Amino acid sequence: MKRTTALVFAVAAFAASFAASQPRAQTAPARAGRLGPIASQRAAVPIGWSHVIVRAANAEALSQIGPLIQQAGGVPGVALDIINGRSAYVPDVALAGLAHSPFVAAISIDRLAVSVAERTSATVGASAVREQLGYDGTGIGVAIIDSGVTSWHDDLSGPAGGQRVSRFVDLVNTHEAPYDDNGHGTHVSGIVAGNGFDSAGARAGIAPGASLIALKALDANGTGRISSVIAALDWILKHRTTYNIRVVNLSLAAGVYESYNTDPLTVAAKQVVDAGVVVVAAAGNAGRALDGRVQYGGVLAPGNAPWVLTVGASSHGGTASRVDDSMAAFSSRGPTAFNHTAKPDLVAPGVGIESLSDPFSKFYTTKSPYLLNGSGSTSYMPYLSLTGTSMAAPVVTGTVALMLQANGSLTPNAVKAILQYSAEVYPGYDRLTQGAGFLNAGGAVALARSFADPAAPLPDTSRWSGQIIWGNHLVRGGVLVANANAWSRKMVWGAASAPSGQPAEWGVICSDSSCATRLPWRVICSDATCGSMLSAYGYSRNIVWGRACGGSDCSSRWTLEIGRLARATDETVVWGSSENETVVWGSSESETVVWGSSESETVVWGSSENETVVWGSSEDETVVWGSNCGHSCEPVIW
Numbered sequence: 263m264k265r266t267t268a269l270v271f272a273v274a275a276f277a278a279s280f281a282a283s284q285p286r287a288q289t290a291p292a293r294a295g296r297l298g299p300i301a302s303q304r305a306a307v308p309i310g311w312s313h314v315i316v317r318a319a320n321a322e323a324l325s326q327i328g329p330l331i332q333q334a335g336g337v338p339g340v341a342l343d344i345i346n347g348r349s350a351y352v353p354d355v356a357l358a359g360l361a362h363s364p365f366v367a368a369i370s371i372d373r374l375a376v377s378v379a380e381r382t383s384a385t386v387g388a389s390a391v392r393e394q395l396g397y398d399g400t401g402i403g404v405a406i407i408d409s410g411v412t413s414w415h416d417d418l419s420g421p422a423g424g425q426r427v428s429r430f431v432d433l434v435n436t437h438e439a440p441y442d443d444n445g446h447g448t449h450v451s452g453i454v455a456g457n458g459f460d461s462a463g464a465r466a467g468i469a470p471g472a473s474l475i476a477l478k479a480l481d482a483n484g485t486g487r488i489s490s491v492i493a494a495l496d497w498i499l500k501h502r503t504t505y506n507i508r509v510v511n512l513s514l515a516a517g518v519y520e521s522y523n524t525d526p527l528t529v530a531a532k533q534v535v536d537a538g539v540v541v542v543a544a545a546g547n548a549g550r551a552l553d554g555r556v557q558y559g560g561v562l563a564p565g566n567a568p569w570v571l572t573v574g575a576s577s578h579g580g581t582a583s584r585v586d587d588s589m590a591a592f593s594s595r596g597p598t599a600f601n602h603t604a605k606p607d608l609v610a611p612g613v614g615i616e617s618l619s620d621p622f623s624k625f626y627t628t629k630s631p632y633l634l635n636g637s638g639s640t641s642y643m644p645y646l647s648l649t650g651t652s653m654a655a656p657v658v659t660g661t662v663a664l665m666l667q668a669n670g671s672l673t674p675n676a677v678k679a680i681l682q683y684s685a686e687v688y689p690g691y692d693r694l695t696q697g698a699g700f701l702n703a704g705g706a707v708a709l710a711r712s713f714a715d716p717a718a719p720l721p722d723t724s725r726w727s728g729q730i731i732w733g734n735h736l737v738r739g740g741v742l743v744a745n746a747n748a749w750s751r752k753m754v755w756g757a758a759s760a761p762s763g764q765p766a767e768w769g770v771i772c773s774d775s776s777c778a779t780r781l782p783w784r785v786i787c788s789d790a791t792c793g794s795m796l797s798a799y800g801y802s803r804n805i806v807w808g809r810a811c812g813g814s815d816c817s818s819r820w821t822l823e824i825g826r827l828a829r830a831t832d833e834t835v836v837w838g839s840s841e842n843e844t845v846v847w848g849s850s851e852s853e854t855v856v857w858g859s860s861e862s863e864t865v866v867w868g869s870s871e872n873e874t875v876v877w878g879s880s881e882d883e884t885v886v887w888g889s890n891c892g893h894s895c896e897p898v899i900w
Contacts, residue, residue: 308354399469408447445625452618460636468660575612612654739800740783
């Protein structure tokens, strides 16, 4: 005990001398602003060591971060060039001194990240796209950040006989050859690009011609740290041209502790999006509280960021028809914590999704009741049924690959707008539950093609939503056009104005069917500087705040009552009793715990690193409420 006390004292003394030895910055921001919320708590009450991400003040200062970490008594980790940062393991008593350095811009906790089809493809219209339009994702590189990918599966075979895995990057164990000791990544890969070889084509993925780039950031248990995810995004940014990476799938998530403008994970995602790569993320599985009440505010990072394409889960009801489609009750609802942003962007099938298994993975043993045979003779059961927004995200990712094959000039904003505009709205669900609607892959690919060739015919659009959710505003009444300034790479989704100062514009409002007379379909600004959006020409409604602040976003805390008022004019939903609804956060910013304060209780985000669990610690706490997909459906949500 005395030895431990002496060690802590020595580290504390070293940290104090380290802080004193740092040169004073002439223009450095206040130290308090450099520590993230959880890092600040640990610096105030230092009791151990923490995994952190240290971001440099600028690119020139990045080389100083490693030595600074060592001087503080810490251990430098992987370089994260994409955010001018580095992961590290440092004593809590050194956090304040490290933040004092003029070379340091911010310190955040390196928190945990966790992993969150034959009828699926037909339900969303992807099968029709392949059969009628001929698009299968060929030529498009899809990066999947997950637990890896199987070394071999017949459904991932290519025309030349090898696997359609162009590159495997192991950020966990640094192995060279592809593997997946968990099984989650293999299942996700099959949803995107499986060709259905072992099922006579019945269980083909959405884009069976796409090339996969598998980046392993999660271990055999399906967990990792956000620094590994950021390192994967960094690799993608540097190698996107070599492998023609146009879309990234993140069927994993971490808790939300700060604004998406400062969270290193969402900041890294923005760098990739700004480079023209679409980032698709699962919304999370916190749509129900353990007491069964509908729960709002459970969208996880990086899906909480506006530049990310965030996907919730629907259920195809076990059929290819859309008549019986419904929302999956577990799917996380908006608005997001801290920024109170409308999410998800749309929903896609995520219940009972049948995709690839890996016989050498943990899932093959732990999920054995949900393994499925193929149509022929194989040495193992090649398919597995899983449920969750982790399964819904790759359905959209595969659709994006089809869209980009049809029109390679699409930007991430244009992709999101097309997906939302062509989605199908279902009655009974509010916009913080279904987003812009249910995925319509056939319509999305057709509209993407028309952006490149306006003369290309469109299918029946009568069921399309004809709307987008721009920031927190649901807007409709116009027609999307390919050259609108809202699709610029420099435009942040939801911004009131473009970098040029002009109001964000999405298309035109036609006065008649011929569209001979047209008006701009754009933002109506709240003031002369266009600092925020008040409404839009055509139809506009703030789906988060309603009229609470005159149509603009409020700066106050969002509550269920505000949400109920905001939806008073929503034609898609009839609100129930407030007793059946809850929200992730409490009455103050410190009350961000969902269902408890201990590690054994399921929480979405809380006050400690160990509380970043999306689902519970036992099988009984991970039931998919109200979603029945038959006897083969895997009932645990991921």
